[in-house]
Amino acid sequence: MPRVRDLGIYESALPCGPLNGITDVPGVAVGHCTVIEGEGAFTPGTGPYRTGVTVVVPHPGNLYEDKVAGAAYAINGFGKYTGLEQVRETGSLESPIALTGTLNMPRVADALITLALEANPYIGVGFEATGRQGYASVNPVAGECNDGFLNDMHGRRIGEAELRQALASASTGAVAEGAVGGGTGLSCFEWKGGIGSASRRVPDQHGGFTLGVLVQSNFGAAAELVVSGVPVGRHIRPPDARPTNTGETSDQGSIVMVIATDAPLDGRQLERISRRAGFGLARTGSTCHSGSGDVVIAFSTGYRIPDRPSTPILMRDTLANEQAAVTTLGQAVVEAIEEAVLNSLFMSETMVGRDGNTRHGLPVEEIAAWVRKTTESDCTRMP
Amino acid sequence: MPRVRDLGIYESALPCGPLNGITDVPGVAVGHCTVIEGEGAFTPGTGPYRTGVTVVVPHPGNLYEDKVAGAAYAINGFGKYTGLEQVRETGSLESPIALTGTLNMPRVADALITLALEANPYIGVGFEATGRQGYASVNPVAGECNDGFLNDMHGRRIGEAELRQALASASTGAVAEGAVGGGTGLSCFEWKGGIGSASRRVPDQHGGFTLGVLVQSNFGAAAELVVSGVPVGRHIRPPDARPTNTGETSDQGSIVMVIATDAPLDGRQLERISRRAGFGLARTGSTCHSGSGDVVIAFSTGYRIPDRPSTPILMRDTLANEQAAVTTLGQAVVEAIEEAVLNSLFMSETMVGRDGNTRHGLPVEEIAAWVRKTTESDCTRMP
Amino acid sequence: MPRVRDLGIYESALPCGPLNGITDVPGVAVGHCTVIEGEGAFTPGTGPYRTGVTVVVPHPGNLYEDKVAGAAYAINGFGKYTGLEQVRETGSLESPIALTGTLNMPRVADALITLALEANPYIGVGFEATGRQGYASVNPVAGECNDGFLNDMHGRRIGEAELRQALASASTGAVAEGAVGGGTGLSCFEWKGGIGSASRRVPDQHGGFTLGVLVQSNFGAAAELVVSGVPVGRHIRPPDARPTNTGETSDQGSIVMVIATDAPLDGRQLERISRRAGFGLARTGSTCHSGSGDVVIAFSTGYRIPDRPSTPILMRDTLANEQAAVTTLGQAVVEAIEEAVLNSLFMSETMVGRDGNTRHGLPVEEIAAWVRKTTESDCTRMP
Amino acid sequence: MPRVRDLGIYESALPCGPLNGITDVPGVAVGHCTVIEGEGAFTPGTGPYRTGVTVVVPHPGNLYEDKVAGAAYAINGFGKYTGLEQVRETGSLESPIALTGTLNMPRVADALITLALEANPYIGVGFEATGRQGYASVNPVAGECNDGFLNDMHGRRIGEAELRQALASASTGAVAEGAVGGGTGLSCFEWKGGIGSASRRVPDQHGGFTLGVLVQSNFGAAAELVVSGVPVGRHIRPPDARPTNTGETSDQGSIVMVIATDAPLDGRQLERISRRAGFGLARTGSTCHSGSGDVVIAFSTGYRIPDRPSTPILMRDTLANEQAAVTTLGQAVVEAIEEAVLNSLFMSETMVGRDGNTRHGLPVEEIAAWVRKTTESDCTRMP
Helix, strand or coil: CCCHHHHCCCCCCCCCCCCCCHHHCCCCEEEEEEEEECCECCCCCCCCEEEEEEEEECCCCCCCCEEEEEEEEEEEECCCCECHHHHHHHCEECCCEEEEEHHHHHHHHHHHHHHHHHHCCCCCCCHHHHCCCCCCCCCCEEEEECCCCCCCHHHCCCCHHHHHHHHHCCECCCCCCECCHHHCCCEECCEECCEEEEEEECCHHHCCCEEEEEEEECCCCHHHCCECCECHHHCCCCCCCCCCCCCCCCCCCCEEEEEEECCCCCHHHHHHHHCCHHHHHHHCCCCCCCCCEEEEEEEEEEEEEECCCCCCEEEEEEECCHHHHHHHHHHHHHHHHHHHHHHHHHCCCCEECECCCEECCCCHHHHHHHHHHHHHHCCCCCC | CCCHHHHCCCCCCCCCCCCCCHHHCCCCEEEEEEEEECCECCCCCCCCEEEEEEEEECCCCCCCCEEEEEEEEEEEECCCCECHHHHHHHCEECCCEEEEEHHHHHHHHHHHHHHHHHHCCCCCCCHHHHCCCCCCCCCCEEEEECCCCCCCHHHCCCCHHHHHHHHHCCECCCCCCECCHHHCCCEECCEECCEEEEEEECCHHHCCCEEEEEEEECCCCHHHCCECCECHHHCCCCCCCCCCCCCCCCCCCCEEEEEEECCCCCHHHHHHHHCCHHHHHHHCCCCCCCCCEEEEEEEEEEEEEECCCCCCEEEEEEECCHHHHHHHHHHHHHHHHHHHHHHHHHCCCCEECECCCEECCCCHHHHHHHHHHHHHHCCCCCC | CCCHHHHCCCCCCCCCCCCCCHHHCCCCEEEEEEEEECCECCCCCCCCEEEEEEEEECCCCCCCCEEEEEEEEEEEECCCCECHHHHHHHCEECCCEEEEEHHHHHHHHHHHHHHHHHHCCCCCCCHHHHCCCCCCCCCCEEEEECCCCCCCHHHCCCCHHHHHHHHHCCECCCCCCECCHHHCCCEECCEECCEEEEEEECCHHHCCCEEEEEEEECCCCHHHCCECCECHHHCCCCCCCCCCCCCCCCCCCCEEEEEEECCCCCHHHHHHHHCCHHHHHHHCCCCCCCCCEEEEEEEEEEEEEECCCCCCEEEEEEECCHHHHHHHHHHHHHHHHHHHHHHHHHCCCCEECECCCEECCCCHHHHHHHHHHHHHHCCCCCC | CCCHHHHCCCCCCCCCCCCCCHHHCCCCEEEEEEEEECCECCCCCCCCEEEEEEEEECCCCCCCCEEEEEEEEEEEECCCCECHHHHHHHCEECCCEEEEEHHHHHHHHHHHHHHHHHHCCCCCCCHHHHCCCCCCCCCCEEEEECCCCCCCHHHCCCCHHHHHHHHHCCECCCCCCECCHHHCCCEECCEECCEEEEEEECCHHHCCCEEEEEEEECCCCHHHCCECCECHHHCCCCCCCCCCCCCCCCCCCCEEEEEEECCCCCHHHHHHHHCCHHHHHHHCCCCCCCCCEEEEEEEEEEEEEECCCCCCEEEEEEECCHHHHHHHHHHHHHHHHHHHHHHHHHCCCCEECECCCEECCCCHHHHHHHHHHHHHHCCCCCC
16 A cells, blocks of 8 residues: 555655655664454454554663653543653653554553563662662653543453563564554544554755654544545545544544654653644644644653663753744654645555444545545646 | 635634634624834834734623633644633633734733723722722733744734734624734734634534634735645745745744634533634644644633632533534634635735835735636535 | 541641541442462562552432432552543533553553443443444543552553452442552652541632542651641651652652532533642652652532433533632641542551562551651640 | 741751852853832832842853753742743743742833844844844843832833843852842732842762752732741731731732742753742742742753754763752742742831831841740751
8 A cells, every 4th residue: 555655646845765664763663563353343341452552662771770861742632641740841752652543451551560560670679679769650651542432441351461562573674554553443524544654854955854643643534634635524525434524523533643753852842842742733624623642752862861860950052043943843744744634545545343333544545536536636736 | 804714715614603704603802903014124112113002801890800711722832822721721711712923922911910000900909998808819811923024023012902903893793804903913924824713503403603713814825825625835926935845944833723612512612612722723734833822712602600609510511412512612723714714815915014015915806816716627526 | 556646636727527438428439459479479460469449439329320420630640540531522421430550540440341231331332232322432540659669560460350349339429548459559758658537628718529539549758757737757657768859769659539429510610629639648648759750630429421422412400609619628638638548648547568578557556656756846836 | 137047946968059049150240230119109101119120040151042940830820020921931041030029020021022133133033134043032030029019010110221230249158138120119928028049959979969049039928928937927927917817918928939940950840940939939828829820940050051062962971869959948849938038028127118008027036036946946956
């Protein structure tokens, strides 16, 4: 399946990186575990399952020892999360980010703790035993989207084994997209949604940094969908779409957006660029439904925070011109979020889930033709 | 000059009110004072002036005695404001909202105080003299956009006389748009910007409420402009536009957005719908530049807060289903903000200001033709 | 063991309710499950355990169907929580609040989901099956404090069975305090900490409402402790206390504070009174260490939010004079938080935990004598 | 008049700096302009006046060219402010901070603009004329407290001349306290309030930084006052004090708190320590009345932000261990805020204002004797 850019119907002002994915940020890895089990009638607690977990790993080292600057921002804070409070307070991230189906979230957070304890056995043990000050805890970070239309949410199928598998598969190469990992059972604009990714590179005079995003898309009404500015949702909708886009769909919902960059942004600066993510969502037609948890988690691999610094002061690179950086990296966020959402749609195929509930894959060729027809009349539009 | 809807190149999912302006919310009035004085070389402090002030008055009564629920939300908190802190804390608004050119703001806030004291002479006098508890103050609310390209900001030309004139002219009829009042000296997408307004009516099953917005537009790079989904800024730009839209324009900026509704939203609920305003901005091409103060001030005429209640408890209408209301009214915000920004552009004519600096009015027919050409190929797009 | 008020060394400006606990708010129930297992050397994952879970249940009905207004506020957002994001966004609470030891938190959140699904089996099933719109999720709310000094955090000993036990034991009577439930393994001012509660009644002219709090206390350095204004920590410290109170103890930490009231406060108003909780903490000597998660979760039983309202508008009681109410209820918060923290200390006995780590119970008589000696010289101080 | 520490009735865990004032932070200067004019009957608009303005100047250079990291935090956001929004967004401060009487605030903000334009005439002129990019504005920062009990607020007596005088008098020496500058007409705990200052030095192993505060105090009910932990307000109150401290005084209000440090804190970190200011207020007896604007503005002279950086990246000192720093500097905030409030009371003499309204100066010896009597019984309390 082609990504939206490969179809020649999408272009951006800023260039993308070589993989056009979050893994263009050096060191960032992504892994998935996908669970597709059973079919037919839904017996809560036993399937069928269309679910999974996706992990974003900021760097290959020990993340607890060598934290990254982090931020969390709720455009609309519906949804269930673990760990956002401490990310906000400390401006740091010490855990991989795990994205899963709604009711799996606590089990995945618990599994993140298990793995952090394995890697850092002194956590919770304390200074008598280890020479470390205190008996610190660890802050797992997990988010979710509701996959209940296709999946047996009750079963909470994802736990430690699946998280291990996702982490074991994590790679710095091209990101698998669509109905994989935490995107397996999702719906977006009433089509099949899932995982999407994209990246941008900012000009050298602004530092030449890379910014990448990964989204878990699960929001929107079919009538709202916009591709490259063309309101395709007015014309092309799945057979089972709800009739209108006038507020009938308040319980649709959610997108978790992960932003990574190698620009040395601190937590406040990461929050600033995170606020631009809504502008990217809007380009896809989103009107930010009330029941949609539109949440951003951002980190910088260029701003590291040691767990045990040896001195009170550290020399580090910081941005000299925050305003220019936020404008440029903010534009990168807007564009990359838009493209990542589109990729999550274009890369997802039809899936039949519990009770025979069906989410149709976007009719890629039909959509592409519609967009081309419109934009070709706009002769110089896609140069 | 035609508004964007009159040109047949804009449509919305939700219907607009009869005036398609903030004054469709019953009781809401808008007034302007426009100052266009002098021309030629800029001698700071003496002109030329291209500035003014616009007021939004929530209801015709004594607003201090009979406050309205209010909220303030910074999408990007650049810019200078007075009064937002207390609106946030108390969830109430007790002053007309005044919008002016950047450096005028304190003088306008001072004038708002003068007028509040005239209407409520016991403010600052106290209970001994009046039987009122305490010697309360009043919270004026004023915002601004930078009109320095066309206007002598140094002169701070707007004060009490101009505010009085704006209030005296306030009307519940159709809103004057374009280069009037606080929009006189503004630039938007490097074209002439200014004041724009629009409204939406939500379906009866969601309460049949009206929501209106008024914007003071002053943001964006020409290359970014999007009209009805068509990226016209890629093709049509003013002669003096900056060459790119890749972060070169970080100091462009600002838009103040006022939202009014008769739905009985409390302060927190008003803040929730205010967060949707960015989705409307994004539809016009905004990427939320760092130096752009993108700020929302919202109020509800359907949720009144008496200054001197006689009992601790008050029975009032409240929303039973906040999630449905936020979705529907949020969609109204997204659409109305988009249309109001477009109106601010379409209704503004070329203006020459200080030092001969020129902001060209949007070439309305050229833009409209481009949009029509594109969307006509999309035969069913504008049904 | 006597509560601080029973010792005659504490008084308040506002009167407490009959139980002087959060259960003075009609309908509110509290339950605990306490786990004390094993002793001696710590083998991570197998004990010894000094941990548990405490639940606060807002009312005896179906909380998912009949939600209460809610708020969450981080004075210092260290620590791990689930559910705060949605409470903030929607201003509502649809789950009992569970407080436990740090690393148990995800397992407890998972158990809250299990119980919510049992009570509301249509969650996650959807409208085809049930006639309900959508296939909504549920938002469990859980907080934690670090009990790692006494407890094997690695073992994550608390899960569904323990949560069921806590809920089964929930009572609207007097609150068990000290080393029970989520307070079992905690430390406060380097003494044994745990669960504490208190309540206040506001004067009839302000509505005659009741406000109660429950805290899970786990913060502070011994040298900081203040009781009734007397800095007892300067003189009386446990044998193993750290030598100073000058920033040596940055990883001490956390207190979760639950506030309940029958005053009809909405989410924003609940957040306002929640911000006063820090003033109560300060009275006990807290300086809000960086590593301390000082977090408030508040709800109102007097402001109900139906899950399935039949009309868009609802008539309800609201506060007519928010400023008077926030002042009075805020004072209730300040006082009740102070007293609840003191109760958590005064009601906790010495506990020996993993590796023989010992938290000494506050020497109640010695402390009381010191406070009395000081305040008696202040002859009219305790009238 | 003696400061509280000189009376031997106050001590702190952390040592104060040589001046025990905000001017202990190298480079920070404070100036006042005090206006005491007229007496007798109040004719709104013509006096009598008991008002003024106080300025805090972060460093002696051009603050617009060489900004300092900044933060703003509302513990309770009542009150009128200009400039906080942009300080929050950019994490920087480019203006002296001016504190004045409520209704003077806009005029003082306007005067700050005048002075910024004089020092930086290219503001608002733009790049064509100056070679600078854009035509930027300037963000004046002003706060206020309500001096209406003693002062003719209507007259708005403070403007450009008074601001110039305050700035001209600014000194890095000992801070004048009590009824001076913006503190001239204020009331605190129903006694005469005003300006107070204090400082702390953190231990060398935490960097050896200095932190200073300056407060403009105007809050509280007499019955609430606490000095060094002794609830003196229960016994000693001014003759005209309101009878109770149970919520009768909701319109009392406000304190603006300025925090300065040479520790290299960024905006987010400054906000974190600002949140500790409430813990200092609470030590003086505050319960954070609803109508009290309790607001903090903080800056770091150790973290400079150039207006025109020549490169995208800057090497700078940053805190290596944020948690330790926030704990230690947070303790400094708590202590210094407490002592500064006490200084504002102890250094203020009785003042008669408009209509013969009288604010009694704290009976310093009587209070000191009461505190000594209490604490002497606590023999080792003041070692």
